[in-house]
Amino acid sequence: MQKKLGIAVVAALLVAPMAAQAQGLVGGAERGAERGDRAAGPVGGIVGGAVGAAAGTVGGILGVDERPRFHEYVVREHHPSYHYDEDVRDGAVLPERGVEYYDVPTEYKVRPGYRYTIINDRPVLVDPVTRRIVEILD
Numbered sequence: 001m002q003k004k005l006g007i008a009v010v011a012a013l014l015v016a017p018m019a020a021q022a023q024g025l026v027g028g029a030e031r032g033a034e035r036g037d038r039a040a041g042p043v044g045g046i047v048g049g050a051v052g053a054a055a056g057t058v059g060g061i062l063g064v065d066e067r068p069r070f071h072e073y074v075v076r077e078h079h080p081s082y083h084y085d086e087d088v089r090d091g092a093v094l095p096e097r098g099v100e101y102y103d104v105p106t107e108y109k110v111r112p113g114y115r116y117t118i119i120n121d122r123p124v125l126v127d128p129v130t131r132r133i134v135e136i137l138d
Contacts, residue, residue: 060135061125066108071137073105074116074123081118088119094131101128 062070082099086092094117101115104125115128116137125135 061114062108062110062135062137067137070104070108071123073108074118074137077102079118081121084119088122088124088133088136090133090136092133094119094126094133096131099131101126 060067079100079102082094084092084094099117099119101117104110104114104116110125113127113129114125114134116123116125118124119133123137124133125137126132127134
């Protein structure tokens, strides 16, 4: 059993750089599990899926590959920026009034319900129900 676990760990370490290219949690988990399974069998698939899922979320909600394209989209849309006196940070709650929220096109594969806005000239993803910033898109 220890030998299989050792092989799985080595496989996971080999798979991690490839999994970092995975976009998002689900894509990362799928790719990591496939590569881990090929490298070390079922145990490798389990470890590879976990590593791939973690690596896939490194880029945040939007995904590593989508960030530059989405930033270009936001610039093209040229929405006005809301002046916010507090720190613009993940978890900050935006005011109830004055902030305009915009739909994220489905091509960017952001979880349904999230919207974006511009705060102090910075695009951010927001949960509009709680008004909480969930990701800053610099």
